[in-house]
Amino acid sequence: MSLLDIQNLTVTFPTPRGPVNVVDGVSLTLGQERLGIVGESGSGKSMTGRAILGLVRPPGVVKADRMAFEGQELQGLSDRAMRKIRGARISMVMQDPKFSLNPVMTVGRQIEEALRTHESLPRRALKARVAEMLEAVRIHDPERVMDLYPHEVSGGMGQRIMIAMMLIPRPRILIADEPTSALDVSVQGQVLDLIDELVRENGMGLMLVSHDLHLVGRYCDRVMVMNAGRVVEVLDAKNLHAAQHPYTKGLLAAVPRMNETRAELPTLDRSQWAST
Amino acid sequence: MGFDMSAIHLKDLNIFYGDTQVVHDVTLDVAAGESFALVGESGSGKSTILKAIMGLAPDWTGAIEVDGKPRSHGPDRAFSRQCQMVFQDPYGSLHPRKTIDATLAEPLLIHGLKNRDARVVELLGEVGLDARFRFRFPHQLSGGQRQRVAIARALALEPRFLLLDEPTSALDVSIQAEILNLLKRLRKERGLTYLMVTHNLPVVAFMCDRLAVMRHGRIEEIASAEALKTGALATPYARELYRLSNPEETAEEQP
Amino acid sequence: MSPKTTGLSAWLTDDAPASRAQANLGRAYDIFRRLCRNPLAALGMAILLVLVICAAFAPWIAPYSPIGQDLPNRLLPPSAAHWMGTDELGRDIFSRVVHGARLTLLIVGLVAVISAPVGLILGAVSGYFGGWVDRILMGITDIFLSLPKLILALAFVAALGPGIENAIIAIAITAWPPYARLARAETLTFRAAEFVQAARLAGGSHARVIGLHILPLCTSSTIIRVTLDMAGIILTAAGLGFLGLGAQPPLPEWGAMISRGRAFILDQWWVATMPGFAIIVVSLGFCFLGDGLRDVLDPKSGDKA
Numbered sequence: 001m002s003l004l005d006i007q008n009l010t011v012t013f014p015t016p017r018g019p020v021n022v023v024d025g026v027s028l029t030l031g032q033e034r035l036g037i038v039g040e041s042g043s044g045k046s047m048t049g050r051a052i053l054g055l056v057r058p059p060g061v062v063k064a065d066r067m068a069f070e071g072q073e074l075q076g077l078s079d080r081a082m083r084k085i086r087g088a089r090i091s092m093v094m095q096d097p098k099f100s101l102n103p104v105m106t107v108g109r110q111i112e113e114a115l116r117t118h119e120s121l122p123r124r125a126l127k128a129r130v131a132e133m134l135e136a137v138r139i140h141d142p143e144r145v146m147d148l149y150p151h152e153v154s155g156g157m158g159q160r161i162m163i164a165m166m167l168i169p170r171p172r173i174l175i176a177d178e179p180t181s182a183l184d185v186s187v188q189g190q191v192l193d194l195i196d197e198l199v200r201e202n203g204m205g206l207m208l209v210s211h212d213l214h215l216v217g218r219y220c221d222r223v224m225v226m227n228a229g230r231v232v233e234v235l236d237a238k239n240l241h242a243a244q245h246p247y248t249k250g251l252l253a254a255v256p257r258m259n260e261t262r263a264e265l266p267t268l269d270r271s272q273w274a275s276t
Numbered sequence: 277m278g279f280d281m282s283a284i285h286l287k288d289l290n291i292f293y294g295d296t297q298v299v300h301d302v303t304l305d306v307a308a309g310e311s312f313a314l315v316g317e318s319g320s321g322k323s324t325i326l327k328a329i330m331g332l333a334p335d336w337t338g339a340i341e342v343d344g345k346p347r348s349h350g351p352d353r354a355f356s357r358q359c360q361m362v363f364q365d366p367y368g369s370l371h372p373r374k375t376i377d378a379t380l381a382e383p384l385l386i387h388g389l390k391n392r393d394a395r396v397v398e399l400l401g402e403v404g405l406d407a408r409f410r411f412r413f414p415h416q417l418s419g420g421q422r423q424r425v426a427i428a429r430a431l432a433l434e435p436r437f438l439l440l441d442e443p444t445s446a447l448d449v450s451i452q453a454e455i456l457n458l459l460k461r462l463r464k465e466r467g468l469t470y471l472m473v474t475h476n477l478p479v480v481a482f483m484c485d486r487l488a489v490m491r492h493g494r495i496e497e498i499a500s501a502e503a504l505k506t507g508a509l510a511t512p513y514a515r516e517l518y519r520l521s522n523p524e525e526t527a528e529e530q531p
Numbered sequence: 532m533s534p535k536t537t538g539l540s541a542w543l544t545d546d547a548p549a550s551r552a553q554a555n556l557g558r559a560y561d562i563f564r565r566l567c568r569n570p571l572a573a574l575g576m577a578i579l580l581v582l583v584i585c586a587a588f589a590p591w592i593a594p595y596s597p598i599g600q601d602l603p604n605r606l607l608p609p610s611a612a613h614w615m616g617t618d619e620l621g622r623d624i625f626s627r628v629v630h631g632a633r634l635t636l637l638i639v640g641l642v643a644v645i646s647a648p649v650g651l652i653l654g655a656v657s658g659y660f661g662g663w664v665d666r667i668l669m670g671i672t673d674i675f676l677s678l679p680k681l682i683l684a685l686a687f688v689a690a691l692g693p694g695i696e697n698a699i700i701a702i703a704i705t706a707w708p709p710y711a712r713l714a715r716a717e718t719l720t721f722r723a724a725e726f727v728q729a730a731r732l733a734g735g736s737h738a739r740v741i742g743l744h745i746l747p748l749c750t751s752s753t754i755i756r757v758t759l760d761m762a763g764i765i766l767t768a769a770g771l772g773f774l775g776l777g778a779q780p781p782l783p784e785w786g787a788m789i790s791r792g793r794a795f796i797l798d799q800w801w802v803a804t805m806p807g808f809a810i811i812v813v814s815l816g817f818c819f820l821g822d823g824l825r826d827v828l829d830p831k832s833g834d835k836a
Contacts, residue, residue, distance in 0.1 A: 040448035041419070155318075184317035185475065185520045211448060254453035256482035258522040259505045264460070265453035265482065330732055353734035361732055369725035373747050375554045382743075383733035408547035411554035416546070429729065 003173055003205040004030040004052070007066040011047050011229075014059050022047045022060070024229035030173065034199065034206040036216030036237065038251075039226035045209050048226070049175045052207075053092055054082045070172065088118040091166035093159075093195075095178040100162055101150040108146025111165045118169040129168065137164045137194055156187035160194065167198055173205040181210070192219050213240065213251055225251070282341075283308040283469050284329070284437065289338040291321065291328050291493075298324050299336075299493045308436075311463060311470040313480040315517070316490035322473045323364075326439045329471075330361050342437060357387065359437035360430035365446055366422035370414040376400075376425050377410045383432040399428040403458060420451035427458065431466075438463075440472040444479065456482060477521040481505050489514040565827045572823020578816030585632035593626035598781045606799045616801040618791065624805045627783035631806065634784045635813060638699055638768045639761050645703035647757050650710025655745050657711065658718030659737070669715065675708040680763075681770055688776040695784070698777040702767050706760065713756055714749040721748055751828040758821035762814035769810055785810050 011023040023044040028035070039045040051062045054074065067074045069085060077085070086092075094100045102110055111130045115121070121129065134142035137160040150158060159179060166174060176195060180188040196219055199206040210216050216223050217240040225232040225248045233245045243249050250268040282305035291299035299321040306312040314322040327333035329340055331351040340347040342359055363369040370379055380396045389395070397407055403424040414422055423443065430438060443459065444452040460483060463470060474480060480487050481504055489496045489511070497511045507522070509515050543560040545553065566572045585592060595601075595613075601621035609616045615624035657668040675683070687701035721727060722745070730740050771777035772786025780787065785806040792803030 040450060185517065186317060189520055213449075251449060254450045256453075256456065256476075256478040258478050258481050258507075258518070260478060260481040262482075264457050267454045267457065268450040332728055332731070351731045351734070356732055356734035361729075363725040363729065365725060369729055371726040371730075371744055371748075375548075375551065377551060377554075382730065382735070386734045386739070411548040411551060412546075413554070413558070426729075429733075433733065 002029040002031045003070060004028070004207075005066060005068045006052070006064060009048065009051060009062070009064040009067065011044070011051050011056055012061045012063070021229050023051060026226070026229075026231055028224060028231075028234075030205045030207060032203050032205055033222065034196070034208065034220040036208045036210065036220035036223040037226060038210060038213050038216050038223055040211060040251075042228070043226040044229040045211075045226050046177050049092065049177050049207060049209050052175065053086050053090060055086075055092075084118070087114065087166075087171070088169045089171050090173040090175065091169070091171040093162050093166050093174065093176040093179045096182040101158060103150050105149075106146065107148050107150065107153065107161050111146075111161070111168055114165045115168045130164075133164045133168045134161075136167075136198065137161070138190075139164075154187075155183050156191060159183060159187075159191050163191070163195060163198070167202075170202065171204065173207065174199060175207045175209065177209045178211070179208075180215075181212075188215075195219075213248075214255065282306060283310070283343055284312075284471055285339070285341040286325070286329075287339040287341075289325065289328065289336060289340065291324050291333055291336040293324075293333070293335070297493065299328070301338075302490075302493075302495055304488055304495065304498065306469060306471055308469055309467055310486065311472065311484045313484040313487040314471070314473045314490055315475065315477065315480060315487050317475060317517075319492075320490040321493035322490050323441050326361060326441050326471065326473055329439060330359070331355070353387070356383070356435075357433045358435050359439065360433060360435045361439040361441065362423075362426050362430050362443050364442040366419045366426060367414075367446075369426050370422055372414055375411045375413055376405075376417075379414075379425060380429055380432055383429065387433060395432070399432055402431065402462070403428040404454075418451075419447050420454060423447060423451075423455055424458065427455075427462070431462070434466075436467070437469045437471070440470060440474075442474055443472070445474070445476065452479075459483065477504065477518060489517065562827050566820075566823050569823045569826060571819040572826070575816045575819030575821075575823060578812060579820060582632050582636060582813055582816065585629050586636045589630045589633055593623070593629040595623035595626040597622065597627045597630035597783045606795065606802070608799070609801055615805040616799070618788070618802050619795065624788075624801065627788060628785070628806055628809050631783040631785045631788065631809065632813075634695065634778060634782060635765060635768070635809075638695070638702070639764050639817075641699045642703045642706055642764050643757050643761070645699075646706040647710055647753055649703075650707035651714045651746060651749055651753055652741075653707070654711035654714025654716075655718045655741050655749060658715035659722050659741050659745060661722075665715075668711070672708045672711045675705065676712070678705075680705045681767055684767055684771060685774070685776065688771060693776045693779060695778040695782065698768060698771045701771070702764055705767075706764060709760070710753055710756060713752055714746075717749040717752055718745050721745055751824075755821055755825045755828060758817055758824055761817035761821070765810060765814055765817075 006029070007027045009023055009026045010021055012019045012021050026044070026048055037045045037048060047056065050056050052067065052074070056062050064075060069090065074082070074085070108130055111133065112126055115126060115129060130146060131142040134145060139145050139157065139160060145153070145157070153161065174195070179195065180191050183191060192215070195206065208216055208220055217237045220237045222234060223237050223240055224234045225245070227247050232247045233243065235243055241252065243252065247268070250266065253266045254268065256265060284306040287303050289299060289302040290297060302325060314325060316322045324333055328336045329342065329347060331347065331349060334349040336349070342355070347355065377396055380399055381392050384392045384395055396410065400407055400410060405421060405424050405428070409417065409421065417425065440459070444455050447455060456479065459470070462468060470484070472484060481501060484501055486498065486500050487504060488498045491513055497509060497514045499509055499514065503509060504518070507515070507518050509518055542553065543557045545557065548554040548557055566576065599622065601617070603621065604617055605619055605621040607613055607617040613623050613625065615628060618624055618627070653668055653672070657665045683705045684701040687704055688697055691697040691700065727740060727744055730744050768777055769786025769789065772784045773790040775787070775790065778784030778787050788806040789803045792799070792806070796803050
């Protein structure tokens with residue numbers, strides 16, 4: 001059974017020039033697999049992830065024919081019921097750990113907090129789970145790191161702490177929205193490998209939202225390419241380079257290569273230049 | 277000093293922010309007309325070098341020479357006609373309350389240049405922006421369009437040197453391709469010398485002739501773009517960066 | 532809507548303005564439209580419009596002279612002949628209130644024109660340069676801030692002598708420090724911005740960068756703050772007038788009018804109440820407009836409307 005089943009998802013925002021569909025009729029299913037959602041800014045890829053978690057703020061309006069998590073319809077759930085799912089059952093890792101961690105709370109406390117809101121455990125068991133989780137994200141001295149404040153850790157470690165925080169309630173689905181674009185290349189690989197390993201070990205579903213086709217191709221089973229709120233095509237990651245759609249092909253070709261010989265990079269035809 | 281053909285000459289450059297030293301003993305020469313890249317991870321001091329050359333990081337020791345003339349420790353008017361900089365963030369580098377016209381006319385106004393209206397229109401054309409954009413405000417433009425405006429502003433004084441600080445890292449790949457093409461074309465047409473900071477090795481392969489790999493404020497290695505393309509880098513750190521930004525699978529699967 | 536106005540509004544909201552003037556007018560029009568959509572701000576604007584009209588056409592609006600005494604008709608209650616009654620010298624209170632609008636507008640206008648630029652410039656200079664410049668300028672600002680406004684104004688008026696000009700100077704001297712603080716805080720967020728660096732790299736002097744790049748960004752928050760402070764300025768002016776240190780009789784200043792009416796407040800309530808009412812309405816008008824401006828100009832609350 002699929003973990004997530006979404007049919008005809010639409011997210012609409014009012015603008016002075018009338019309502020705009022930021023996400024426009026997206027359908028997708030997610031099983032125990034790794035699905036990549038790729039697109040450029042404004043393609044609606046992040047908004048799709050947010051809509052699933054009920055994080056679209058008014059005046060945005062989310063509509064879908066069906067939006068089911070493990071068979072349970074998410075639309076129309078009370079805020080309270082949604083909070084129980086969000087975090088505990090479906091988690092999200094955001095782009096920049098600097099903005100996602102509370103600066104005046106130690107790392108350990110924040111992870112504890114994430115666990116405590118969903119499960120009640122005795123103090124000692126709580127500590128043990130946190131330490132275990134930090135070790136799982138390859139932080140080797142959890143006891144020390146638990147007492148650090150977010151500004152005392154590096155970007156890569158901050159992102160690993162975020163992952164620990166998101167995975168400690170043992171969710172079924174992890175939505176990672178550009179989890180590494182704020183990090184250096186040397187750390188990017190580590191963080192993605194880690195997400196990959198944890199997702200596979202726990203039989204979770206991963207939704208990796210990114211602008212980087214190659215990266216998504218490397219870490220996902222299937223890739224969904226979006227443009228202007230719509231799904232352009234869905235491909236097996238293996239066949240990424242055999243993409244048919246001109247948009248996907250254009251995106252792939254626009255990236256400079258290491259053994260670059262082209263004098264000029266091919267660009268996408270943007271006939272709607274003026275649109276902001 | 278400066279007996280060679282070097283257009284930008286740095287010797288034993290040490291740069292400080294307060295009590296911390298961010299750049300250690302950097303020596304490098306960029307030839308006239310060359311496109312040179314400074315590559316490294318965040319905190320490697322690569323952007324700081326650009327700032328020191330421009331006079332925005334005044335606390336340095338050693339020597340900086342541009343076009344044979346030593347640089348002072350602050351921005352100055354004469355230098356600004358010779359060398360300009362393009363910033364990373366297209367959202368932060370344009371004044372939010374000024375029209376594109378005002379932004380582009382500003383450097384011309386400061387230097388008392390004539391024919392400002394004609395020049396502004398010409399600059400817009402050169403960076404591939406329609407004249408309709410002239411009286412818009414930055415918030416009415418996309419990231420790529422703003423970066424084009426920032427490049428046009430840098431070109432307004434017709435400098436011979438352009439320092440580029442991660443000019444495309446905040447942009448989408450398709451927009452990045454457009455901006456890189458634009459920069460490449462401008463260099464060819466105007467015979468510009470580029471000193472570019474980036475963390476993206478494939479961009480270096482496309483844009484640059486040589487690169488310096490930096491780490492913890494020091495230069496690890498200076499290599500040619502040819503060496504980069506074939507992976508023939510000398511130091512372990514540079515090879516590691518190469519490996520990370522050129523994952524085997526994707527490289528091999530490309531036709 | 533007539534075709535002409537639609538043409539004008541289309542010209543103002545054009546996405547690709549063809550001239551500098553059109554771009555700037557378009558921006559002003561956008562702000563104005565959004566203000567009109569906010570009911571309280573529209574009410575505030577209407578009140579202030581009435582104030583301005585009263586001030587501009589006072590001699591034509593007021594049925595009687597504001598200083599002409601008519602002793603047989605003293606202390607008459609409001610009636611058809613005297614809408615707000617008459618005071619102890621038989622002067623028509625409505626006429627005095629209408630003429631008082633001139634004084635009020637003069638006071639708030641001059642105070643704003645003197646204190647806002649002083650505060651803005653000091654704050655921007657202080658924030659831009661930092662270091663010892665900042666410490667000295669902010670030290671001075673803090674000294675002014677630490678004293679209660681009205682007391683400080685009183686001290687200045689006492690030193691300069693009573694009178695409306697001196698009251699304006701005194702209020703202006705006490706009003707600038709908050710603007711300096713505000714401008715400094717704003718400047719700190721911009722001074723490391725890349726567009727400021729770009730202006731420096733183009734060869735722009737410090738004065739140019741502060742004047743043409745930083746100050747324009749501080750003005751919107753200062754305009755909001757000044758508008759909200761107008762109520763306080765009116766009250767301070769009225770307070771000085773009430774204490775006999777501001778406008779001198781027979782000038783129809785609202786605070787001074789209340790002060791005179793105090794003697795009869797129990798039997799002839801209208802003498803003190805009518806100018807008091809005018810003060811409240813105008814203060815509210817400024818507050819409403821200030822709140823509306825904050826919603827419109829503050830980028831953080833930008834797209835709420």
